Amino acid sequence: MKAAAAPLEVKSLTKRFAVGSAIRRRAHVYAVDDVSFELRPGRITALVGESGSGKSTVARLLARLYEPSAGEVLFEGSDVSRVRKRRDVLHYRSQVQMIFQDPFGSLNPVKTVRHHVERPLRIHRVVPSSQVEERVHELLRTVGLVPPEDVAAKYPHELSGGQRQRVSIARALAVEPKVVLADEPISMLDVSIRIGILNLMTKLKEERGIAFLYVTHDLASARYVADDILVMYAGQIVEHGPIEEVLSAPLHPYTRLLLESAPDPGAKVHEIELRKGDASAAVDPGAGCRFRARCPLAIDVCSQVTPELVEARSQHAARCHVTAPAP
Amino acid sequence: MTSLVEELPVSRTSDATLLELRELIVDYGFGERRARAVDGIDLAIREGEVLGLAGESGCGKTTIANAVLQILRPPAHVTGGSILFKGEEILGKSAAELRRYRWRNVSMVLQSAMSALNPVMRVGDQFVDAMRAHEKINKRRALVRAGELLELVGIDGRRVSAYPHQLSGGMRQRVVIAMALSLKPELVILDEPTTALDVVVQREILQQVEALKRDFGFAVLFITHDVSLLLEFADRIAIMYAGEIVESAPAERFSSSPQHPYTQGLLKSFPPLRGPLTRLTGIPGSPPDLRDPPAGCRFNPRCPHCRPEESALYLRQTSERPRLREVEPGHEVACHLVDGGAE
Numbered sequence: 001m002k003a004a005a006a007p008l009e010v011k012s013l014t015k016r017f018a019v020g021s022a023i024r025r026r027a028h029v030y031a032v033d034d035v036s037f038e039l040r041p042g043r044i045t046a047l048v049g050e051s052g053s054g055k056s057t058v059a060r061l062l063a064r065l066y067e068p069s070a071g072e073v074l075f076e077g078s079d080v081s082r083v084r085k086r087r088d089v090l091h092y093r094s095q096v097q098m099i100f101q102d103p104f105g106s107l108n109p110v111k112t113v114r115h116h117v118e119r120p121l122r123i124h125r126v127v128p129s130s131q132v133e134e135r136v137h138e139l140l141r142t143v144g145l146v147p148p149e150d151v152a153a154k155y156p157h158e159l160s161g162g163q164r165q166r167v168s169i170a171r172a173l174a175v176e177p178k179v180v181l182a183d184e185p186i187s188m189l190d191v192s193i194r195i196g197i198l199n200l201m202t203k204l205k206e207e208r209g210i211a212f213l214y215v216t217h218d219l220a221s222a223r224y225v226a227d228d229i230l231v232m233y234a235g236q237i238v239e240h241g242p243i244e245e246v247l248s249a250p251l252h253p254y255t256r257l258l259l260e261s262a263p264d265p266g267a268k269v270h271e272i273e274l275r276k277g278d279a280s281a282a283v284d285p286g287a288g289c290r291f292r293a294r295c296p297l298a299i300d301v302c303s304q305v306t307p308e309l310v311e312a313r314s315q316h317a318a319r320c321h322v323t324a325p326a327p
Numbered sequence: 328m329t330s331l332v333e334e335l336p337v338s339r340t341s342d343a344t345l346l347e348l349r350e351l352i353v354d355y356g357f358g359e360r361r362a363r364a365v366d367g368i369d370l371a372i373r374e375g376e377v378l379g380l381a382g383e384s385g386c387g388k389t390t391i392a393n394a395v396l397q398i399l400r401p402p403a404h405v406t407g408g409s410i411l412f413k414g415e416e417i418l419g420k421s422a423a424e425l426r427r428y429r430w431r432n433v434s435m436v437l438q439s440a441m442s443a444l445n446p447v448m449r450v451g452d453q454f455v456d457a458m459r460a461h462e463k464i465n466k467r468r469a470l471v472r473a474g475e476l477l478e479l480v481g482i483d484g485r486r487v488s489a490y491p492h493q494l495s496g497g498m499r500q501r502v503v504i505a506m507a508l509s510l511k512p513e514l515v516i517l518d519e520p521t522t523a524l525d526v527v528v529q530r531e532i533l534q535q536v537e538a539l540k541r542d543f544g545f546a547v548l549f550i551t552h553d554v555s556l557l558l559e560f561a562d563r564i565a566i567m568y569a570g571e572i573v574e575s576a577p578a579e580r581f582s583s584s585p586q587h588p589y590t591q592g593l594l595k596s597f598p599p600l601r602g603p604l605t606r607l608t609g610i611p612g613s614p615p616d617l618r619d620p621p622a623g624c625r626f627n628p629r630c631p632h633c634r635p636e637e638s639a640l641y642l643r644q645t646s647e648r649p650r651l652r653e654v655e656p657g658h659e660v661a662c663h664l665v666d667g668g669a670e
Contacts, residue, residue, distance in 0.1 A: 050525035050526075050527065050528075051496070051525055160613040162613060163613075190383040190384055190552070190613070190614070191383060191552055191553070191554075191593060191596045191597070192383060192592060192593060192596050192609050192610035192613075193609060193610070193613060194596060194609065195595075195596050195598070195607045195608065195609030196609050196611075198598075199606070199607075199608075199609075217525055217526065218526075219526075219600055220597060220598045220599065220600040221598055223598060223599075223600060223604065224598035224604065224607070247600070257527060258526060258527065259600065260530075261526040261527045261529065261530040262526050262600050263553065263555040263556045263558070263559050264559060264600070264601075
């Protein structure tokens with residue numbers, strides 16, 4: 001299957017943060033380390049990992065909230081990670097939009113829904129002023145906020161969490177973006193309305209061909225909406241591929257651990273083997289696999305050589321000496 | 328000095344009721360603006376049992392926990408009913424009596440360990456404070472016991488000298504759990520204990536709670552919005568909606584035959600990680616405003632079975648409050664559909 005060209009491509013993206021004081025010798029945290037992937041139109045790519053694994057940093061780098069330490073973010077072929085001209089930045093922002101986790105914090109409490117959805121329409125001059133009102137209503141209908149005339153006049157505090165998140169989505173859609181970055185969009189919502197937001201993402205990808213990056217720690221919801229998956233551990237992508245294939249036959253031991261840990265209503269308390277360590281970003285990482293201390297499969301080479309992403313199966317790659325050895 | 332585990336009875340599991348709520352009513356505010364967060368709840372926890380209490384935010388589950396510990400803050404107040412611990416009424420106890428009851432009989436682990444620990448105090452000293460507030464124990468001995476408790480939850484005992492910020496989120500939550508166990512309570516309330524944590528850490532912690540429960544024999548009231556977690560960890564589950572319990576049954580019954588439309592919708596809100604994937608719908612609409620709940624069944628505006636065409640049933644659904652009724656031994660449902668339909 002040949003998919004359409006990727007509007008957004010990430011190559012060897014790296015973000016280091018300095019730690020320690022100015023006087024002491026500084027170390028660097030590799031929050032994102034040599035990450036490469038593509039977002040394709042009409043596909044949802046899930047980026048999963050534990051807190052501290054760097055997944056939100058990736059989304060923020062793509063949204064230009066951070067500047068990368070190394071690597072490129074290519075939008076329709078040109079590197080946008082370092083553009084500074086207001087016009088170029090605006091153009092990029094009109095094509096790549098972000099939805100945040102907290103629907104309470106991302107809306108201005110003293111402004112109406114209309115204001116939130118209208119602003120991007122005016123700033124990016126998406127439609128002539130005379131049509132703004134009509135477009136606002138259309139957007140609200142698209143995200144399922146009906147009747148739009150009533151909703152538009154409301155303030156954020158009058159809406160439920162799910163409705164607020166829908167306003168955020170309507171706002172993101174206002175500029176007709178090609179890419180939407182959704183950073184844990186459902187984790188703060190009530191369970192009964194989460195599915196509605198996920199279904200909305202699916203509808204938008206199908207109807208508008210939007211490329212989604214869905215950042216989450218919840219594998220089950222990723223499986224529900226996404227087509228592809230990227231698994232991050234300590235700043236690196238350790239496995240990627242079509243989601244059904246990755247979840248049904250995971251290669252990397254970390255992906256397996258994540259799958260084993262997820263609640264399984266079918267089984268009665270199934271125990272997993274506990275090992276010390278966590279997925280926080282690596283501080284000045286040396287050579288070797290970052291997961292080795294927690295890995296049940298670790299062999300000698302794991303502590304000496306950093307594994308590369310190896311495509312062990314068609315389109316399905318992992319960073320592991322044991323399950324995906326270099327050819 | 329005997330070690331902590333040896334001091335404890337091996338198991339206290341039996342059929343005796345430990346905690347019982349009868350017709351409990353908790354209101355926020357008074358008069359016109361009153362919101363009835365908990366409306367006539369009956370609930371019993373047996374010794375050594377894990378009771379899961381699930382529902383969406385605002386359904387009253389945390390309010391119940393706060394009422395049990397008598398730590399409701401104004402404008403919240405108990406308006407009616409009773410809370411019996413081993414048959415003894417908790418409501419109306421004096422502050423001194425409550426101090427003995429809290430931690431020693433019932434302790435609680437809150438959702439955010441970050442805010443439960445004092446950031447400028449060493450972890451060990453916080454244990455010492457908690458222990459010395461409740462029993463006569465010298466500081467050195469309390470500190471030794473703090474170390475033992477930390478070991479129990481899988482943390483190096485020497486970390487008693489650590490400050491909270493030096494521990495990861497998962498470790499902090501374990502510290503709080505260890506602290507909740509320090510006075511060997513008979514009931515531990517876990518209020519969303521792992522919501523802020525990652526799946527791997529969540530499983531580790533719940534696994535540890537399971538093991539500790541086996542050794543100590545305490546009962547657990549496990550409050551969460553994640554029903555899938557309860558299906559695995561709880562013995563019995565009660566589902567709350569808008570201040571009422573709509574269904575309660577042994578955990579296995581929930582996966583095999585959930586009866587209430589809300590429970591069914593809730594279970595269908597979690598996409599499966601394994602097996603076939605179907606399109607899910609969630610539950611349309613959102614929970615009601617408790618200041619002005621819908622008449623009749625509170626779930627009726629969102630219920631797929633509540634249709635004006637079925638006029639007799641519809642009338643009951645929108646005017647009469649369904650009562651909890653036993654459909655199978657140990658399985659209670661509050662719904663007009665299972666309550667004889669439109670008879």
